[in-house]
Amino acid sequence: MEHHGEGSISSNTDYMRMKRSKRHTPRQIQRLEALFKDCSHPCEQHKLQLSRELALSPRQIDVWFQNKRAQMKTREERYDNPKLIEENDKIRSENITIREALENVICSTCGGPSINVDCDFDEQKLRIENAQLKEENFNG
Amino acid sequence: MEHHGEGSISSNTDYMRMKRSKRHTPRQIQRLEALFKDCSHPCEQHKLQLSRELALSPRQIDVWFQNKRAQMKTREERYDNPKLIEENDKIRSENITIREALENVICSTCGGPSINVDCDFDEQKLRIENAQLKEENFNG
DNA sequence: AGTCATGACGTAATAACATGA
DNA sequence: ATCATGTTATTACGTCATGAC
Numbered sequence: 001m002e003h004h005g006e007g008s009i010s011s012n013t014d015y016m017r018m019k020r021s022k023r024h025t026p027r028q029i030q031r032l033e034a035l036f037k038d039c040s041h042p043c044e045q046h047k048l049q050l051s052r053e054l055a056l057s058p059r060q061i062d063v064w065f066q067n068k069r070a071q072m073k074t075r076e077e078r079y080d081n082p083k084l085i086e087e088n089d090k091i092r093s094e095n096i097t098i099r100e101a102l103e104n105v106i107c108s109t110c111g112g113p114s115i116n117v118d119c120d121f122d123e124q125k126l127r128i129e130n131a132q133l134k135e136e137n138f139n140g
Numbered sequence: 141m142e143h144h145g146e147g148s149i150s151s152n153t154d155y156m157r158m159k160r161s162k163r164h165t166p167r168q169i170q171r172l173e174a175l176f177k178d179c180s181h182p183c184e185q186h187k188l189q190l191s192r193e194l195a196l197s198p199r200q201i202d203v204w205f206q207n208k209r210a211q212m213k214t215r216e217e218r219y220d221n222p223k224l225i226e227e228n229d230k231i232r233s234e235n236i237t238i239r240e241a242l243e244n245v246i247c248s249t250c251g252g253p254s255i256n257v258d259c260d261f262d263e264q265k266l267r268i269e270n271a272q273l274k275e276e277n278f279n280g
Numbered sequence: 281a282g283t284c285a286t287g288a289c290g291t292a293a294t295a296a297c298a299t300g301a
Numbered sequence: 302a303t304c305a306t307g308t309t310a311t312t313a314c315g316t317c318a319t320g321a322c
Contacts, residue, residue: 022295023312041304063296066304071293073305077217084224091231094271098238101268131234162297162309181290202289203310210291211307 024064028054032064040069164204168194172204180209242268 024032031054035042042050042065051058164172171194175182182190182205191198 023293024295060295062303064294066306067294067296069304070306074214074217077214077221081217081221081224084221084228088224088228088231091228091235095231095235095238097271098235098242098268102238102242131237163299164309200309204308206291207309210293213291 024054024056028056032061032068036065036068040065040072164194164196168196172201172208176205176208180205180212 047061187201190201
């Protein structure tokens, strides 16, 4: 109900404090955002200046910046999450590829089907087993 | 801003002292949380029942569940993010370990220092290179 | 048939407030 | 006091179902 489209229409002058909407005007927000880009914690002076300039109480300026900082934080997280998941999947599949390569190794000198690897004393084997176990631990 | 003064009569119980606190009482929240665990989208019946039971308007019940769902969503994300980063690191290190193992392979039959792997025609080699490139792509 | 309005209900953003460190 | 964080309430926008034309 009541979709007012005010924002784009009355652009001629400053907004009369539209009775209905408690939102800040686009102009106010634009100004606030501009400052926020430079500094997310405005000093007292900036705060008071904005207060006069935008006809908002200092308290409102304060609240706006607090809310904005919180918003940015969660917005970052929402953005990082899918990125991490994708990256995760890719590395995992690379992992499998290399593991397969390791099993299909063929010796170049004896040309034989040398399926197996080096010594048992070496830590190498242990480390690989270890990695395998940790991997299973995640998936399980 | 002056909002409603709603019938927050706090019924018979103890929480009279918070005069104009807009917070819901612990008892109310406890009850709401309990139902939320079972279903995050309560039907009309449940809503009305809660409304009577907790002396909150149906609208308030509605709003509480909406806010709760949003809260849960961001809470999940906050929790997943560090988990994903940790997982990511571990898989990455496994990756390196296996890669090293692949280079230090020694043939078991000829006992030689068979450093190298199989044929050039095989897709194996390509796949490994591919993985390597993709990996670099991430880090760069 | 369609299409246009309207309402019910959802999420997302936001303003204001409350609290603890 | 200021700030991060969480809570309550409102607004904006989207979708879907229903109904009149």
